Amino acid sequence: MKDRALSTLGLWVVVGLVIWVGGFFSVAEQAAFGLLALLVGAAQYEFHQLAARIPGVPRPRPSGIVAGFVLLFALFFLANERARANTALTLGALLFGLHLLALLRRPGEVPALLRRFPTLYGFAYIPFMLASLVAIARMEDGQLLSRQPIGLYYVIWVVVATKFTDVGGLLIGVPFGRHKIAPSISPAKSWEGCAGGLAFSAAASALFAWICVGPLGLPFMTPAKAALMALPLALLSIPSDLAESVFKRLAGAKDSGATIPGIGGALDLIDSLVLTAPTALVLLSYGLDWAKRA
Incomplete structure (x- = not known):
């Protein structure tokens, strides 16, 4: 747990430095996008390695990783088409998200889609689902009082709401966990x-919104609204994490990689965002329109 805590703290420091240094040079959004693209590419590579170890699954092709980068860069730079892109991302993520939830009901069975189309599967599972973060970063025009893009702070809120579910689950679940969710x-x-994850997610989201509403000038998201909207993200982060566990068990692996001490690989780091990002x-x-009226 010590290694995990130190790695988590270090990762948040890295994220903060990337955004702060990027903001100093007026490229915070570009710097954060570069970090996301790097993580997505690494996670997709690790998934390819896992898939190749699953019996009956052909090795995915590197072209899937290239296609993932193309998708992310297209969403980032082609802002004029973002309305159509958001609709396509939402519908596609809904379908694939339902597939991942169904996967949890048969954890020992290799999905037919993965056996037949491993490269496409890896593309859908990681870059397509996480492309929603790019769409969020580009969805709100205007600037914060700190001259940072507004959408970037919405992305940070998503990460906070999701990852603090992991923190709460670890801190409460390890000493007090008695009733298992999915022991197999x-x-x-x-x-x-x-329950601990939900509480930590809501509290961290409220704190983040309180900080941003004040000195940073983030509009339309009060601490109460941020905490409320964090709850569905916290709930979905759990099956999102479990889905990756299914793939690791099918491959006979404990972690997706060994890059980050106490956590594993890049896929272990971002697995819980697969369902929370499109959500x-x-x-x-829709929530920002509601928040503006409320």
């Missing part, structure tokens, strides 16, 4: 940890 997939996950895109697309 992830024996460590418990309903007590789930956040929907919440922010």
